[in-house]
Amino acid sequence: MRVAQTQAGLIGQTDLVKIPSLSRLTGCDIYLKCEFQNPGGSVKDRAALQMVTDAIDSGELRPGMTIVEGTAGNTGIGLAIVAKAFGLEMLAVMPDDQAKEKEMMIALHGGTLKTVPPCPFKDDNHFYHTARRLAQERPDYWWANQFENLSNYKAHYCHTGPEIWQQLGGKLDIFVSVAGTGGTIAGNSRYFKEQSDKVEVWSVDPDGSGIYAYLKTGEYQSQGSSITEGIGIMRLVENFKQAKIDYAIKLPDVDLICIARYVLQQDGMLLGSSTALNVAGALFAALQRGPGKTLVTFACDLGERSASKLYNQAYLEKKGLSVEKTIDELVREYQSGSAGERIVSVNP
Numbered sequence: 051m052r053v054a055q056t057q058a059g060l061i062g063q064t065d066l067v068k069i070p071s072l073s074r075l076t077g078c079d080i081y082l083k084c085e086f087q088n089p090g091g092s093v094k095d096r097a098a099l100q101m102v103t104d105a106i107d108s109g110e111l112r113p114g115m116t117i118v119e120g121t122a123g124n125t126g127i128g129l130a131i132v133a134k135a136f137g138l139e140m141l142a143v144m145p146d147d148q149a150k151e152k153e154m155m156i157a158l159h160g161g162t163l164k165t166v167p168p169c170p171f172k173d174d175n176h177f178y179h180t181a182r183r184l185a186q187e188r189p190d191y192w193w194a195n196q197f198e199n200l201s202n203y204k205a206h207y208c209h210t211g212p213e214i215w216q217q218l219g220g221k222l223d224i225f226v227s228v229a230g231t232g233g234t235i236a237g238n239s240r241y242f243k244e245q246s247d248k249v250e251v252w253s254v255d256p257d258g259s260g261i262y263a264y265l266k267t268g269e270y271q272s273q274g275s276s277i278t279e280g281i282g283i284m285r286l287v288e289n290f291k292q293a294k295i296d297y298a299i300k301l302p303d304v305d306l307i308c309i310a311r312y313v314l315q316q317d318g319m320l321l322g323s324s325t326a327l328n329v330a331g332a333l334f335a336a337l338q339r340g341p342g343k344t345l346v347t348f349a350c351d352l353g354e355r356s357a358s359k360l361y362n363q364a365y366l367e368k369k370g371l372s373v374e375k376t377i378d379e380l381v382r383e384y385q386s387g388s389a390g391e392r393i394v395s396v397n398p
């Protein structure tokens with residue numbers, strides 16, 4: 051147990067927890083890295099802390115300045131907490147269709163919030179460009195730029211990956227991760243591959259994201275959409291570029307809804323939507339590879355941040371997602387011969 055001097059000192063050193071039901075079902079050990087234990091409730095606290103401390107060390111970020119960032123919410127919460135710990139201000143630009151829970155947390159942690167209508171990246175009004183423009187307008191504003199700023203991936207390479215390796219005593223067969231900026235998958239995969247090239251790295255992507263198509267064909271293409279937040283991307287960014295990925299799969303929202311319900315019912319664990327996708331990916335990989343393996347994936351944020359979407363029946367019905375898939379159906383599907391055809395083997 052730690053005694054921290056500021057809240058930022060509590061970021062990282064999170065626990066691992068086994069998912070009992072899915073581990074029994076697959077004969078594998080499937081672990082979640084509990085990133086919801088960070089003070090801001092998500093994995094993005096780690097990137098926030100590393101980006102800010104690196105910028106302070108380099109002299110880019112100085113006392114009295116304001117951190118500006120475009121965010122789906124979790125990075126904004128992390129930066130608001132880190133900003134306070136270092137006596138800085140924080141301005142978050144967010145698309146206005148994200149869970150209201152996250153807007154509220156940024157404001158409660160003292161961040162200033164600007165919401166913009168969601169639009170494609172090529173549109174100048176996209177939250178990313180809005181944040182960049184705002185930051186360029188004033189000399190006392192500093193743009194964190196989580197997509198291109200490699201301090202993001204470094205947080206995971208230097209801390210998260212080594213923590214997991216130590217927690218498992220090096221007994222890791224498969225690492226599964228979603229990607230938003232790619233910081234998490236990149237930092238961890240690089241670290242694991244340096245420890246052992248036998249560790250398999252699986253990327254899991256939702257509908258509406260182009261990562262799967264990119265890894266398959268080299269082109270960013272997407273179809274459909276997803277209720278997940280903070281993950282999926284339609285362009286190649288510096289952090290994702292650092293990732294060492296062996297296999298990629300893409301799974302629809304009905305799968306993550308099925309998994310979230312099953313794990314809640316069986317194990318009492320409330321998964322956020324990106325976490326549920328991670329867990330669906332882990333189930334897929336475990337069933338493909340067979341019993342006896344040790345898998346790790348991330349509980350990226352607090353499950354309660356998905357209350358208004360994943361755990362809201364009326365919302366799911368509005369989205370046409372009320373069709374239920376049972377765990378038996380999911381397992382049969384993931385074990386079937388045709389499931390193998392969905393896996394993209396990624397060339398180094």
Ligand SMILES: Cc1ncc(COP(=O)(O)O)c(C=O)c1O
Binds near residue numbers: 228280281350351
């Ligand atoms: C809930 C959630 N899960 C996963 C991710 C993806 O993390 P990364 O940006 O490291 O790829 C994010 C990123 O914002 C997120 O908010």
